[in-house]
Amino acid sequence: MPDRRTVESAVALSSRAPSLHNSQPWRWILGADALTLYTDNDRILPATDPSGRQMVLSCGAALDHVQRALATERWCAVIERIPHSPDQQCLAALHFRRVDEVSDVDVRLAAAIPGRRTERLPMDSPPQWQQTVGFLQELVEEADVHLDEISEHERPALAGMSRQLSGERRSDPAYQSELRWWTGHAAYPDGLPAEALPDPRWTVATEREFPAGRAASDTVGIEEDRAAILLLSTTTDSRLDWLRCGEALSAVLLACTYCGLATCPVTHLTESAATRTSLASLAGGDGVPQVLIRVGMRTPTRSGPTTPRRPLSEVLFRERPGDARS
Numbered sequence: 001m002p003d004r005r006t007v008e009s010a011v012a013l014s015s016r017a018p019s020l021h022n023s024q025p026w027r028w029i030l031g032a033d034a035l036t037l038y039t040d041n042d043r044i045l046p047a048t049d050p051s052g053r054q055m056v057l058s059c060g061a062a063l064d065h066v067q068r069a070l071a072t073e074r075w076c077a078v079i080e081r082i083p084h085s086p087d088q089q090c091l092a093a094l095h096f097r098r099v100d101e102v103s104d105v106d107v108r109l110a111a112a113i114p115g116r117r118t119e120r121l122p123m124d125s126p127p128q129w130q131q132t133v134g135f136l137q138e139l140v141e142e143a144d145v146h147l148d149e150i151s152e153h154e155r156p157a158l159a160g161m162s163r164q165l166s167g168e169r170r171s172d173p174a175y176q177s178e179l180r181w182w183t184g185h186a187a188y189p190d191g192l193p194a195e196a197l198p199d200p201r202w203t204v205a206t207e208r209e210f211p212a213g214r215a216a217s218d219t220v221g222i223e224e225d226r227a228a229i230l231l232l233s234t235t236t237d238s239r240l241d242w243l244r245c246g247e248a249l250s251a252v253l254l255a256c257t258y259c260g261l262a263t264c265p266v267t268h269l270t271e272s273a274a275t276r277t278s279l280a281s282l283a284g285g286d287g288v289p290q291v292l293i294r295v296g297m298r299t300p301t302r303s304g305p306t307t308p309r310r311p312l313s314e315v316l317f318r319e320r321p322g323d324a325r326s
């Protein structure tokens with residue numbers, strides 16, 4: 001096993017993973033021979049994510065982050081995903097072995113963790129995109145996830161679906177009160193501060209509708225969003241698929257960050273059965289849509305601090321004698 005300090009710094013870094021509304025729904029338990037990942041079900045968003053699909057996706061992103069962080073310390077994680085356990089919240093048990101070399105991909109993706117953040121303002125189109133997409137496709141295949149690009153001519157249809165869903169949800173009190181609970185508060189180490197949400201003049205048509213925030217561009221340069229839009233899909237829709245897709249999401253976001261690109265996961269269109277079906281046919285694939293990702297060149301911003309995270313003491317625990325994992 002890696003020593004305690006190594007695990008603590010890897011888990012601290014993994015807490016920078018993206019999560020739905022920055023809910024950070026993960027819990028790690030360090031035992032004598034394994035590090036185990038659980039969902040923190042107190043952090044599920046029942047109106048937005050009743051099945052807990054996005055909670056597991058978020059934990060999958062943290063799982064990929066922790067693997068990359070430990071790989072740079074020459075620890076390779078052997079992962080049992082969705083292990084047999086009496087605890088339904090158990091998602092993955094990580095055992096470790098020492099390795100002599102660190103792959104370039106792990107070094108680069110781990111290096112990108114501190115600088116990655118979600119960009120919700122309009123973006124310019126990403127340069128040398130076809131080359132990057134090829135690399136991203138290879139990355140997600142490892143997790144058995146499909147990556148498709150929404151073509152330019154499908155974009156108005158996507159924006160139309162987004163507007164219609166946002167309109168319907170304005171009269172959904174449970175969804176709205178949950179959104180307001182998680183957004184716009186500066187005082188907590190979770191949720192979305194107003195600095196991370198766009199000023200209404202800078203909203204993007206394909207994005208989730210958030211309460212008005214304070215993020216604004218420094219320039220009048222990019223008014224129309226020209227980001228590429230990717231869709232991650234899975235073959236089936238099991239808990240394992242969600243976890244693997246979260247890992248793939250993390251890999252894509254970190255790889256783009258490493259390449260100097262801005263990213264934004266977008267999931268409101270996968271939250272309703274109707275828009276999820278339309279999204280699948282729009283992408284032309286036969287997979288199950290899980291998450292859209294906007295990728296582009298960042299608008300120069302008056303950028304605020306990074307979105308906060310919970311302290312390590314709230315997410316990493318020692319296994320107590322007598323605790324049974326399986």
Ligand SMILES: Cc1cc2nc3c(=O)[nH]c(=O)nc-3n(C[C@H](O)[C@H](O)[C@H](O)COP(=O)(O)O)c2cc1C
Nearest residue numbers: 018019020021022054117118208265266267268307
């Ligand atoms: C499963 C999942 C769903 C998300 N959905 C959205 C979304 O619909 N719109 C959005 O702007 N950001 C979305 N995000 C990004 C989170 O809001 C973001 O990761 C979180 O607030 C932490 O901020 P950071 O990514 O800047 O560190 C999502 C992230 C995940 C993992």
